[in-house]
Amino acid sequence: MKHLLCTGGGTAGHVIPAIPVIEQALARGVRVSFVGSTSGLEARLLAGLPVEYHGIASGKLRRYLSFENLLDVFRVLAGIWQALWLLRRLAPDVVFSKGGFVSFPVVFAAWIWRIPVVAHESDLSPGLANRLSLPFVRTLAVTFPVTAVVHFKGRIVVSGTPLRPGLLAGDAARGRALLGAPSDRPVLLVTGGSLGAAALNRAVVDALPALLETFVVAHVCGPGKIPDVQVPGYHPFEYVSDGWGDLLAAADLVVSRAGANTLFELLALGKATLLVPLSRKASRGDQIENAAYAEQRGLCRVLQEDALDGASLARAISETWGARPALLAALAGFEVPDAAGVLFYELERTARGAVGDA
Numbered sequence: 001m002k003h004l005l006c007t008g009g010g011t012a013g014h015v016i017p018a019i020p021v022i023e024q025a026l027a028r029g030v031r032v033s034f035v036g037s038t039s040g041l042e043a044r045l046l047a048g049l050p051v052e053y054h055g056i057a058s059g060k061l062r063r064y065l066s067f068e069n070l071l072d073v074f075r076v077l078a079g080i081w082q083a084l085w086l087l088r089r090l091a092p093d094v095v096f097s098k099g100g101f102v103s104f105p106v107v108f109a110a111w112i113w114r115i116p117v118v119a120h121e122s123d124l125s126p127g128l129a130n131r132l133s134l135p136f137v138r139t140l141a142v143t144f145p146v147t148a149v150v151h152f153k154g155r156i157v158v159s160g161t162p163l164r165p166g167l168l169a170g171d172a173a174r175g176r177a178l179l180g181a182p183s184d185r186p187v188l189l190v191t192g193g194s195l196g197a198a199a200l201n202r203a204v205v206d207a208l209p210a211l212l213e214t215f216v217v218a219h220v221c222g223p224g225k226i227p228d229v230q231v232p233g234y235h236p237f238e239y240v241s242d243g244w245g246d247l248l249a250a251a252d253l254v255v256s257r258a259g260a261n262t263l264f265e266l267l268a269l270g271k272a273t274l275l276v277p278l279s280r281k282a283s284r285g286d287q288i289e290n291a292a293y294a295e296q297r298g299l300c301r302v303l304q305e306d307a308l309d310g311a312s313l314a315r316a317i318s319e320t321w322g323a324r325p326a327l328l329a330a331l332a333g334f335e336v337p338d339a340a341g342v343l344f345y346e347l348e349r350t351a352r353g354a355v356g357d358a
C-alpha cells in the first residue's frame with residue numbers, strides 16, 4: 001500500500017478514531033490523503049499531521065422530513081461529482097471510511113473507479129451513512145462483536161475502536177494535581193459531550209450538594225456552558241484537550257453519555273461508569289443500544305435520560321459507586337484489541353487484493 005485515502009466527518013467521532021490508523025500509515029511511509037467537508041472541522045482535527053486534505057460538498061442525511069433534504073440532494077450530487085474527480089486524480093490504493101455524511105460520496109466514487117473500501121462502524125447498529133455505503137464496501141470493521149449488519153456480503157472484522165495515544169499515557173497524579181484533589185477523596189468525572197450536554201449539566205448542578213459529600217467533581221460542560229457555580233471541590237471545564245488522559249486516569253468514577261467511541265474508551269481503560277444515553281428524541285437511539293450492551297454484561301450502570309434530574313442522578317451515582325468493585329471485576333475481563341493495528345492490516349490486505357485482482 002503506497003497511498004491511503006481516508007474519509008469521514010460531520011462530527012469529531014468520525015475523524016478522531018481514524019487518526020491512530022493514519023499515524024500508523026505515515027510511520028510506514030504511506031502517503032495519506034483525507035477527504036472531508038468544507039466546514040473546516042475535519043481539517044482542524046488533522047492539524048499537525050502531514051496529510052493532504054481535500055474538502056467536498058456534503059449534504060446531511062436526515063431521517064425526517066425537511067425542506068433542507070431537497071437542497072441536500074444537490075449537495076450530495078455535487079459531492080459525488082467532486083469525489084469522482086478527486087479519486088480519479090489521486091488514485092489511492094484503498095479507501096478507509098469512518099462514516100458520517102461526507103463519506104458516502106467518496107465511497108460511491110471509489111466503487112465507480114474500482115478502488116476497494118474498508119469501512120469502520122463504531123455503534124452496535126450501523127448509522128445511516130454507513131448503511132447507504134455498505135453495497136460499495138469490500139470490508140466492514142466493527143467495534144463490538146454483536147453488531148448487526150443485514151444483507152452485507154463483504155468481509156466483517158471485529159476490530160474495536162482505535163484509542164487515542166494520549167488516553168493510554170494518562171497520569172492519575174497529574175490529573176489529581178490539576179484538580180487539587182486530596183489523596184483521601186475520590187474523583188468523579190462528568191462529561192456530557194457536545195450534543196445534549198445541557199440536560200446533564202443541569203442535573204449535575206442540582207446534585208452537587210450530595211455529590212460533594214463524597215467526591216471531588218470534575219465537570220466537562222461544553223463550550224460556553226460553564227454554570228455560575230463556585231463551591232470548593234467542584235471544577236468545571238468547557239473542554240479538556242491535552243490533559244484529558246490525565247483526568248480520566250485520575251477518575252475513580254465516570255458519568256458520561258454513551259457514544260460508541262467514548263464508551264469503548266471507558267471500557268478499554270477499565271473505568272467504573274454511569275452512562276446517561278441520549279434519548280430517542282435527540283438521536284436515532286444508538287446510545288441507548290450502546291449502553292444496554294455494556295450494562296447487560298455488567299460493565300456499567302445506566303440512567304435513562306427520561307428519568308434524569310438532580311435527585312435521580314445523585315442516587316444513580318451513589319448506587320454505581322457502591323457497585324464499583326463488581327464493575328471493576330467485570331471490566332478486567334473486557335478484551336481490548338489493537339484496533340489501529342487490525343485496521344491497518346485490513347487496509348494493506350484489501351489493497352493487495354485489489355492489485356491481485358487487476
